[in-house]
Each structure stands twice: as C-alpha cells, then as structure tokens.
Amino acid sequence: MTNEKKRTINRLKTMYPLRALLDEMYKGNIEASKAGKPTAWCMVTFWEGDVILKAMDVESVYPENYGAVCAAFGAAPAYLDRSDADGFPTHMCGYARNCLGYTARMMDLGEIPPGAPMGGMPKPILLLSSGSLCDAHYKWFQALGRYLDAPVWTMELPLPGVKESRIEGAYEHNIGFMVAELREFVTFLERLLSKKMDWDKLDELIDDMIEMNRVWYEINELRKARPCPMHSRDFWSSMSGSLYPSGDLKVSVDLYRKMYDEVKYRVDNNIGALPIEEKYRLLFLELPPWHSLGFFNQLAERGWNFVVESWSYHPPQPIDLTKVSDPLERIARFTYQWLTGRFPDAFNAGEWGGYSAYPYLEYAQDYQCDGALLHPLVTCRTATNHLMLVQDRLMKKLKIPSLVVEGDIVDLKLFDPVDALRKAETFEETMNHYKKVRRQEGLEW
Amino acid sequence: MVMESQGLARVREIYHDRSHRVKQLKAAGEKVIGYFCVYPVLEMLTALNLVPYRVFGDMREPITKADSCLPTVVCPFIRSALDLGLKGKYDFLDGVVMAHVCEVGEKTAHIWNLYLNPPYFHFIDTPHTVHKAAQKQHKELLKDFEKTLELFTGKELSPGRLREAIEAHNQQRALVRELYNLRKPDPPLISGTETLQVMVALMSLPVEEGNKLLRQVINEVKGRKDGLQKKTRLLIWGSIIDDVALIEMIEGLGANLVMDDTCVGSRFYFPDVELTDDPLDGLAYRYLVELKCPRTFREAVFGETKKDYMADLDSRFSYLKEYAREWNVNGVILQSVRYCDIHGYEVPQVKDYLDSIGLPSIYLEHDYSEAALAPLRTRVQAFLEVIS
Amino acid sequence: MAWFMGIDIGSVTSKGAITKDGKLLVAYHLLPSGANYRAVAQRLREELLARAGLSPQEITYTIATGYGAGSVSFSDEQVADIRCCARGTSSLFPSARTVIDIQGMSSQVIRLDEEGQVTNFVVSEKCAAGSGRFLEIIANVLRINLNDIGPLSLKSKNPITFTTGCAVFGESEAISRVAEGISKEDILAGVHMALASKLSALIDRVGLEEQCAISGGGGVNVGLIRSLEEKLGIQLLVPPQPQLITALGAAIMAEEKQKGI
Amino acid sequence: MTKVVIMDVDGGICARVVGPTGAEHRRLANRVMEEALEQANLSFDEISYVIATGYGRLNVPFADRQITELTCHARGVVSLFPAVRIAIDIGGQDAKGLKIKEGKLIDFVMNDKCAAGTGRFLEVIAAALGVKLEELGEISLKSTNKVKISNTCTIFAQQEVISYISKGIPLEDIVAGLHDAITSRVVKMVRRLKIEPDVVFTGGVAKNIGVVYAMKENLGCEVLVPEEPLFTGAIGAAILGKELTLGAMSKGEPIPRKERRLEEITFFS
Ligand SMILES: Nc1ncnc2c1ncn2[C@@H]1O[C@H](COP(=O)(O)OP(=O)(O)O)[C@@H](O)[C@H]1O
Ligand SMILES: Nc1ncnc2c1ncn2[C@@H]1O[C@H](COP(=O)(O)OP(=O)(O)O)[C@@H](O)[C@H]1O
Ligand code: SF4
Ligand code: SF4
Ligand code: SF4
Secondary structure, eight states, X not given: OHHHHHTSSOOOTTHHHHHXXXXXXXXXXXXXXXXXXXXXXXXXXXXXXXXXXXXXXXXXXXHHHHXXXXXXXXXXXXXXXXXXXXXXXXXXXXXHHHHHHHHHHHHHHXXXXXXXXXXXXXXXXXXXXXXSSOHHHHHHHHHHTTTOOXXXXXXXXXXXXXXXXXXXXXXXXXXXXXXXXXXXXXXXXXXXXXXXXXXXXXXXXXXXXXXXXXXXXXXXXXXXXXXXXXXXXXXXXXXXXHHSOOSOHHHHHHHHHHHHHHHHHHHHTTOOSSSSOOOEEEXXXXXXXXXXXXXXXXXXXXTEEXXXXXXXXXXXXXXXXXXXXXXXXXXXXXXXXXXXXXXXXXXXXXXXXXXXXXXXXXXXXXXXXXXXXXXXXXXBSTTTTTHHHHHHHHHHHHOOOEEEOOBOSSOGGGOOHHHHHHHHHHHHHHHHHHHHHHHHTTOOO | OOOOOOHHHHHHHHHHTTTHHHHHHHHTTOEEEEEOSXXXXXXXXXHTTEEEEEOOOOTTSOOOSGGGTSOTTSOXXXXXXXXXXXXXXXXXXXXXXXXXXXHHHHHHHHHHHHHHOOSEEEEEOOOSBOOHHHHHHHHHHHHHHHHHHHHHHSSXXXXXXXXXXXXXXXXXXXXXXXXXXXXXSSSOSSOHHHHHHHHHHHTTSOHHHHHHHHHHHHHHHHTOSSOOOOOEEEEEEESOOOSTHHHHHHHHTTEEEXXXXXXXTHHHHSSOOOOOSSHHHHHHHIIIIISOXXXXXXXXXXXXXXXXXXXXXXXXXXXXXXXXXXXXXXXEEEEEETTOHHHHTTHHHHHXXXXXXXXXXXXXXXXXXXXXXXXHHHXXXXXXXXXX | OOEEEEEEEOSSEEEEEEEETTTEEEEEEEEEOOSOHHHHHHHHHHHHHHHHTOOGGGEEEEEEESTTGGGOTTOSEEOOXXXXXXXXXXXXXXXXXXXXXXXXXXXXXXXXXXXXXXXXXXXXXXXXXXXXXXXXXXXXXXXXXHHHHHHHHTTOSSOOOOSOSOHHHHHHHXXXXXXXXXXXXXXXHHHHHHHHHHHHHHHHHHOOOSSXXXXXXXXXXXXXXXXXXXXXXXXXXXXXXGGGHHHHHHHHHHHHHHTTO | XXXXXXXXXXXXXXXXXXXXXXXXXXXXXXXXXXXXXXXXXXXXXXXXXXXXXXTTGGGOTTOSEEOOHHHHHHHHHHHHOTTOSXXXXXXXXXXXXXXXXXXXXXXXXXXXXXXBTBHHHHHHHHHHHTOOHHHHHHHHHTOXXXXXXXXXXXXXXXXXXXHHHHTTOOHHHHHHHHHHHHHHHHHHHHGGGOOOSOEEEESGGGGOHHHHHHHHHHHTSOOBOOSSGGGHHHHXXXXXXXXXXXXXXXXXXXXXXXXXXXXXXXXXX
16 A cells, blocks of 8 residues: 555545445355355346346355455465366466366365455355356356356347347347346246245335446546546446445445545546646556556556546446336346447447447547557456457547557466556657647547 | 369369359359358358358468457457458458357457448347247347348348258258268278368358269268278367368378367258248257357256256267267367367366266367467377377 | 767667767767676766767766666666667658667567657567577577678578577577588578567567668668568668667657757 | 387386487487497397387387377386376476376376476576586575576576576575476476376476475475486387287287388498
8 A cells, every 4th residue: 555655646535435345245245155145156247137136135246356356365376276277278267267266176175265365255056147248257157067066047148239239120129138038037036046036126226226327427427527536546446336236235326426526526626636737648448457556656657647447347328217117127228228328329430349449439539538558468358359459449530549568367477567667658659649640630639 | 165073072172272163153243241150040141142151261371460450369260260351362252241159259240340341241149048038039130130131132031032041051961961971980981181171162152052062072982992091080079170280180190080079060060950930930049059069058957946067068068979979989189279268168078078978088279370280299199199 | 069878778788879969979889788787887888978078977968778777877867768769760760660679688669750759569578589689599509600690691592490489499409400411591591580470470560661670689680681571571771780779769868858858 | 318218028127328319319319229229238130119209209210110208208107106197297398297097198288389397498597507407406405595587588587597696696596496487387387287196207307306396395295206207208118119019929910010221220330
C-alpha cells in the first residue's frame, strides 16, 4: 500500500466498501457451506444464472475470480503444476488450470487444501458454466467432471453477428432461446434441490440487480468528464459488486448510489482522479495485471489517466424492462441488451466486429481517449483474441494508437514493469503524434 | 481431347491443386461458397446450386498477414486460413459461411467479413449444447441462413430440392463409409495418407461430382493387388488435419493409420441426415446433435442431477471403442494444434477413457506448420516402439 | 552556442555523441561496455569532451539511454532508447518511416513520423538467436573478425539452412558444418538469413513502411543488410555509423528537452 | 557425448567407453566403438547385434538398427531400477522426462529447442567461469545464499554470471543459482507427467551432485541416480539388442541384421 500513500491517484472513498464485498463473499461462502448451505461454482454468466441461484438460496462461488486470488497469493503455481501433471495442456487458461489443480488436490485430501487463499472454495453441488464469450468456460467445467461428481449445467447465450442479428425475427427467437434455457435451468434446480422456485423473490432480486447495474452504468457515464473523476483502478475494485453479486443486493445498490454521489461531486467540482494535470486519457483492455497495479500509479505520475476499460465488465445501456412481467424474460432481455445493445450503431458504421471491437470505438470517442493500453494474456484467449482487431479498428477509424504490453493471468513474471514503463515512455510520443493527426483529419475532440 | 484421369490419380490432382475445379465451375457461371469446419449446412448450399468449398489453411506457408488482426496465441489453423484469405488466395469465393465452432472461429468469422467483404457472408451462431431449447434455436438459425441465401441467389429454397440435396449428401456419406470399410482388413487396402487426400478432394468438388469420383476410387481400391504391408494399426483423434504431412510422417515411421476421428474424415461424414417432413428438422438435428465434435457440450444424461465420470466418458466416447474394435486398432494418436481449447480440455478425458479400455495413446501438440513437425517424429517413433 | 551529449550504454558497446545547436554532430566515440557500466560511461564522457575540445560545464544537457542508462551518474535525464533511435534516424533520414534496430541483446522495429516521433514499435524477446549476439557467436567459432563477416558472407553461393532456432545449438551446428567442409561464407550467409527471417517476423507485427532504415550494431553488417533486403524486397537506408544512431538521437533529444520542445 | 556399451548374453557389461561426439559423428562413433572392442577384447565380427540410439543414431553406419533414445533410456533405467515411475534425463543436447509403468514407457516430454534447460547451459557457463564441469557439483554444495539468475537465455545468463563474479559474489552461490535455474526449467516440463516415486535421474548432468541436490529440492522427493548415469541409454540399447538376438534365435529365425558393408568395417582396421 506504499504506493497509495504517495497519492498518485485520488482513490474514491466509496470504492472501499464495494471492494470489501469480494472478501466478504469468500468468507460468506465458507460459513454458509459450514452451515450446510449448498454451493454452486459459477462461471461469470453475466447476469443470467446468479440471481436464479440466489433466489433458490444457493451460494455462488466464482473459480475464475479465485484464479486471480490464487495468483495474487502466490498459491497458483502448486495448483498449476498439479493440473499440468494431470495432462492438461499448458497453453490453456491459467485460471482453469489453477482450478483443475485446486480441485484435484481438494478431492485427494477430502477437504479444502490447507493454506488455500481466502479460506478456499467449498465443494459444490453444481457447476454452472456458460456458453458466453469464452470456450474455456464450458470446457473447463466439463473437465472438472474428472474430479467432481457434481452435475454441470451449461447456460446458453446467443452471440449473433451484427448483420445476422438484424434478420427479421432474429431478435425474438434469440430472446425466446434464452428464456427457454433459463426455464429449463430453473426446472433442473428445482429437481436438484427438491424445492420450488420462489418466483416473487426472484422478481424482486432481478429488479435489484437491474437497478444496481443502472446506477453502476450512470457512474461510468460520469467518467466522460474532463478531467475524468474515476480511474480504472477504482472501477476494477468495485466491479465485483455487479459481476459477482454477493450478499444482499439492496446493500450493493446502496453502495453504488453512494459511489455515484462521490463521483458526481467530483465532476461538479472539477476534481480529477489524478492529483496532477490529466495529460493522456486511456482505454484499457482487458484484464489488468492484478499483481502489478502499482504500474498504473507510475503511469499516473506521468499524467496518464485510465478513463474506461473492458466493455464486458460494464453494465448494459439501460432499457425499459418494466413492462416485461416474466422475470426470466427480464433477465434475458437485460443480458441480450448487454451483448447487442450497440449493434444497430455498429451496423450503421459497417463494423462487423460486433461486441468484440465496436464498443471500444464508441468508448474511445465518448471518453475522448488518446490511446489504448492492450494487455494480451498468454493463457487467456478470450481477453486476447480481439485485441489486434481493436488495435486496427481504433487506428483505422479514429487514429488512436495502442500500446501492447504482454502479460499473463497466472504467470505473473510475464509482465515486466520496467520494460513496460520504457515502452510507455515511448508511447507518449506516439499519442502526441496521433493527436496531431486526428486534429488534421478533424477527428480531435 | 484430354483424357480425364480417374480414381486416385484424379484425387491426387485435385489434392495438389484444390481450387482448380471450382474455378472452372465459376468460369462457367456457377457460384462457389467457402465454408469453415463442419457446422455450416451444406445441403442448403447444394439445393440452391451453390458449390460448397471447404476453406483450409496451408501448413507450408508462413503466416504473415493474419497477425495484424489475430494474435499469435490462437489456433494456427485459423490464423493460416485467414492469412490465405488476406493474401487473396480465396478471392474466387462468391461467399463464405462460418459457424460458431469455437471462440476464435467466431471472431475470425467477423474479421473475415470485415476485411475480405465477400459478396455473400453468413455466420451461424451454432448453440453450444444439445438442450431442447438449443435444438429449436438451431432450426431458427437455419431459417435465418435460408433467408440470406435466398436473398443472395434470388431463388427460393424448395423443400423438394432440399430433400434431393440431402439424399445426394447422404449418398456421399454412405460411399465414404464404404471406403472406410476398405481400411478394416489387415493390411488396409488404402493408406491414411490416400484417404485424407480423398477427403480433401471431396471437400473441393460439388457433391455429385464427388460421388462419382468416390465410386471410381472405391472400385480401384477394391481391386488392388500389391497394396500396403501389415504394420501397427493406429487411430488418430483430434483437431483438424487438412494436409497429409502429419499422416505421411506417421505412416513413414512404420504404421498404418486405419481410422480417424477428425473433421476431415469420419467426424464429418459418418452421421447421415434423417429425411424428416420438414427437412430443416433433420438437418438441424444432425448438424447440432449428431456431429461429434468436442466444441459441443454434452453430458451423460441431460438434466440428470447426478453425475458419474466414467459413465459420462462412456456416453461421450464409446464410439471410439467401436472404431477401435471394428478397425482393429493397436493404438491411438491424440493430436491437437496448439492453442485449441476445444480439444485441449478434452485430451485428459479421452486419455482416461482409452486407458480404461486398455488402448495405448499418445498426445501430440503441433503448430500447424510442416517445418515444425520434425520434433514429433521421435515421439511418434518411440510410441510405436512401445506399443509394438 | 550550446552543446548537448547523448550516452547510450548498450549490452555490448557503449556509444556517445556530442551535438551543438542545430543538431550538428561534433564528436562521437564507441567503447566496449564491459562489466562496469559506471566506469565506461565516465571514460566515454572524458573521451567525447576531449574530442570536442570542451569542458564538462560547457555541456548544456545530457541524456542517457540504453540497457545501462541507470549507471550514467552525470546525466540530466534518462530516455527510452526506442525514442532516441527514432530521433537519431530521422535526423539523418527525414524520409524514414521504419527503422530496424539490431542490438546485442534484442532487436526492435520502430515506425516513426516525419519529426522522428515514434508512431509504433515492437521489441523482440531476449533470446540470443534473435539479436546481434548470434552473429558474434558464429563469427567467434569461425575465427573471423566481426568486421569481416558481412563482406565475406556476400561471396556465398549456397547459404546453409540452420536447423535450430537456438544460438547455442547454432554454434555447434556451425562447427559441424565446418567439419563437413562447408565454406565459412556459406555458413555466415546462413546465419544472416536465419536472423533476417526472425527479424522479418518481428517487422510483420508492426508492418513495414518504406522508407526503412537500419540501425544498431546489426547495421554495420553488409551481409545482414543484404539478407534483410532480399527477405523484405526493399532497399534499406543505411547510415554511415549505424551503431551510433541511438546516442546521436539522445543528444538531439537533449537539445529538444533543453529548449522545451 | 558418444557412449558404447558391450554386453554379454547374460547381461554382463564387458566394455563401457565414452568419447566426445564432436562435429563428425560418424568417424567418432567408429573410434569409440573401436576402443570398446579393445576393452572387451573382441573383434567387431563377434558382436551379434548393434543398436544405435540418441540424437546422432542415424549417423552410426555400422548399426543393425536405430531405436529412439526414449525407448532405450526407458529400457536402461528399468533394468537398473525396476520400480522406476519417472525418469529424468538431462544430456547435453536435450532434456527429457519419461513416465514408466510396469517397466514400460507410457509417456514422455522433451526439450531440444532451447539450450537453457539442457546440459549445454552448464557447459557454456562453466566454460565462461573457467570451472570444470566435474567440479560444479562440489562447488555449489558450499553455497549458503544462491543467486537468482534472471536471464533465461544461456548466452545472456552467461553474461549475467560474469557480472556477478565482477561484483564479488561468491562462486558457490552463483553455481548453486545456475543449478537451480536449469533444474527448475526441467522440472517444470517434467511435471506434466505427474511425478511419482521412484524418480530416477540420468544423463551426463546427473553426474553433477549439485543438480541432483537441486532436483531433490525442486521435486520435494528422493531422486535415484545410477552409478554411471551417462550410460543408461547405451545399456538400454544393448539390452534391446540382446533381446532381439535371443528372440530370433529361440524362434530359430535368422538375426535381423543389416548387411554390414565392407567399406565401413574397414574403418576399424
Ligand atoms: N564491426 C562490426 N561488424 C559487424 N557487426 C558488428 C560490428 N560491430 C558490432 N556488430 C554487431 O552489432 C551488435 C551489437 O550492437 P549494438 O547496437 O552495439 O548493441 P548494444 O547496444 O546492445 O551494445 C553485435 O552483436 C554485432 O552483431
Ligand atoms: N563429469 C561430469 N560432471 C558434471 N557434469 C557432467 C559431467 N560429464 C558430463 N556432464 C554434463 O552432462 C552433459 C552431457 O550429457 P550426456 O548425457 O552425455 O548428453 P548427450 O547424450 O546429449 O551428449 C554435459 O552437457 C554436462 O552438462
Ligand atoms: S480464458 Fe480468460 S475469459 Fe476464459 S475463463 Fe480463462 S480467464 Fe476467463
Ligand atoms: S482447431 Fe480448435 S481452435 Fe482451431 S478452429 Fe478447430 S476447434 Fe477452433
Ligand atoms: S533458444 Fe538459445 S539463444 Fe534463445 S533463449 Fe534459448 S538458449 Fe538463448
């Protein structure tokens, strides 16, 4: 925390309680499991499955997040070794391999491995995987079948192309697909738990979830201001509230409202996230180097403000769902909006890259970015696949340059802060250059 | 008059100059549609008189252009295919159909559409499970596909024509199975290398032409006298193999590849399409449920609240046991291109299954590059030494 | 009249330059870096001052760069070598839009604009087989002076193909080729081709734009230049003292900094 | 290195010779072979069967058969340690891990691409330090505070090591750091095989007691080293040769020898 003391970034006070939610989640999981409450391991299903589990009183644990935790605590190498030994190719997702190794150890010992960070993840009764965005999500959970006798439910999510999404009837059959999927899932859960869904509870939970995301969306809208009032570091610290909703959602809604007030106050009073002049406004993709976040403080000292980041961790643009009475349809429409909300604009712009590239073109303009910092990860295809495309689109359409700094999610040594800083220094020149180019081409904000 | 070569000689010709024939057809006014992987529904193309042409990469050509829009840590097969596209080698295609096979396949679809902008392009967002809802969705997606095809060709896709196309493709599948039966004797009548060349040729021709060629090949192979020698019999499983280099290397080390579970082989051709009242039902079912590629998630008994690992393996992989028995296999080569998550996660499970039925196996990971195959030689050779 | 100093402490060679107003080069010098970067920086400074006939106080601003920049106690500022290299290149070749910089430990490809500002760049991995070091190693086993490897390799008619991508194994391979009676020029030409193809993979990552210059120690080598030109199908801009480019750029940046450009 | 083992019909070793491989595999293989014959007091014609293995196995003109080093190593290791489950072999050209079950090779991993992570790493750096390979082990055992080698590349690690020397860091700490660097690279690779005892460590590098020590530390388990770790592959090849010969004889078949061409045998005159 020594970096914090120097105050290179003005952290939001309201971020801390949101960040604490994550720690509480791990503690809560363990306690709940001791109290005999069932646990499901979930892949980030992006708003689809988690509320349903909550409504059925099932605790959710997020192995993907736990991968980051293990990496940060230095516990990952032992788990990775174990999964390598079990024959899983090493080029695959580090979080997945971490989880496979962890699970193998847990099943060998018959209990949570001693020394597991944050108390470990309790044994699940269900694996809720997702067909969304990432192949590792469902293949990883399928592979866990080797150790766990828990059933795997793969939650479907349509991922249409921009043009295909506009074929007549496509919108509705995609929604219909999601609703049918969710319904089948509820039926399955009812059988698994031998109890009935409490639809009223679900209804309320979904409204809370939607409201929480609306506030969260509004907070991020405020970041378009110059100087930007909130740094990506604060975003990353508080995003877990919406991605891994834990505890009472009403509490989270309240925390986000407080955050909104603080950010609003800053905007009204022209207070930026940097104590010094904001020289460069940056866009960040995708997962940050969790272990080297101090790197962002070093950049902050040079006047780099990170004003917006990965669209997939951002909430959808709000749409009116009050007239949709079926709660499952409400989640479906909410989630589909998150995926395809920008498709009409993408279509008009002729950007077939869809959700993987187009949101960044909008962000870069709306948040007036000077450059993008891309962080390809050796073992996370999903966070890497589209980066070259984004780099190319940003340059072609908006003359915004990108700096590429390699790293990994578990092999923390791959990110070299010294080298990264050397590149960053050079990149300032590149950003200056393109500022001029944009001005010449009438693109400058 | 130039005599058309026949049978395997013609296969070799096509293999070495894949696009020659479709370019002729194109010059004669036909439209050629490229497709990736095994999920685009070919019958719908055939029914509209479009010539399906499978898009492959090239293991012999260094990837230079694709790196500007795909990172190097993804499947080199897809990178290579896109690279060829960006180099203009697929410019003769009138359209391209891609499906959501894997994530990088999906991303590449959009990149292809954006950068190569073919006159026709369609992406089928094939579901990831075989849930009832997914099957229904798949049919809806095929209807979407139908709409864009009709718009492109200006013709209507009639159920009658679709049924004829299904029959023609089923015919091809039956012939391929017949050819594969000729690999059952010891020694097999046709080598793995030749078989792959036949498969590649079929994927480069209109279906009826392919059927004719297949009949010639089968007759020729049946009449062989001085064929192959008895050697260790292998099955090969895994990600795409569209070039004979790997197979040739393995067979050159003293083995006969007698069976495969890859998508330029049995995985593509074995399941038939059932002729249902609405032909789209049979197609939607076959292409989602019957195709056995690890990109589709399946569990032992769908919706079952209990799980049993071995039963799960058995329901997913028992066809491999059948193959091994019928083709009298001594060992299995599991192979995957590097960075293929779909196959990577599957490997330990397939291995567990093969162990459980007492079939030795080895896993090879390669870079989809002919030059980089050399280090695998020793591994394969040692494996052969161990199992024989 | 003001003078500016640029010091580039490389992994192999340390280079220095003094410029005066208007970016004119007045003195330069090269020394092997050795193990003690601090000492070599001092000696370099003394030698440069002597050559320019200046006293230390007459230097208005000094910029240090390169692998050992942190060891230059007398510098006013440190700047990333990529920027210095771009600036140095641009001062000699204003038309250059790409520069390939081949150093002893790694290589980098830089894209730049008409003012010598970096518009894009890539840096290679730290593997000897992708840097100038590979050439040193092979020159050493063939017992050829580094200065001669370029000219000699140009005589080759049948360059060998290296089967390994590792400099250490490459060294053994070169030795066995010698034993097989293969000529030294064919081996050298082979090394140049091997390095050129590694570099071209690097170039592909940022895209090549003409005009393209070469800098760093690799630019001293006509054989490597030829192989690169063949591989890329273009003609490279070769500065008179390629190794010095980064130091020159550092001195130019010193002038810019001092003038607040 | 080139090694030759001559074995009698009962599995007894009559000769065991090692020589450098050097640039000219062919001639040297002949020379080492000659020496071995001398040691065993045999003529070449008296050898029933010759198997060549290893990286240069195709360059042995007088062999009846070539078999990969993986199979030969496994055979050799099993003959010495029947309970072996994992064999780690680090030679000068490559490093490999073998997984063995009931005496049979069932899986393996290998690196022959990057010299870091093979014995060559130590050769190169020992030469730079002016230390003999044989001495590395003893030296490193004295270390109390091993350094961390930050460069992966052999060449740059060599440079790094020299700078440590000039900074006055004790030689033993540097050497111990080197042993740790090479061991952790190899172990990382071998872990894929799921390590279970007995673990046997062979190859020239296993002669280095410091690496053996680092290996134990890295694996967290006991490591067995044969008395002559260099010869494991050659012993395995000899055993396979013996088995082939005896197998053929018991079935009354001719020994499946290659025609030994005369001009090659004249090398031995
Ligand atoms: N006289 C020469 N002739 C040919 N190549 C040379 C010569 N001098 C240096 N080199 C090459 O330049 C490389 C060193 O380049 P340099 O830019 O000085 O590196 P660094 O900045 O890391 O010290 C050497 O590895 C060698 O390949
Ligand atoms: N006496 C020794 N003491 C320590 N290390 C040795 C000794 N002899 C050989 N080595 C190591 O063994 C390596 C050679 O091993 P070897 O198994 O003969 O390899 P290869 O079969 O690939 O030639 C050398 O690189 C060296 O690191
Ligand atoms: S590959 Fe990336 S997105 Fe996919 S599970 Fe792993 S960390 Fe998550
Ligand atoms: S080989 Fe794997 S990654 Fe590549 S296209 Fe096929 S499924 Fe996708
Ligand atoms: S391959 Fe060779 S040159 Fe490259 S890092 Fe490894 S040891 Fe160094």
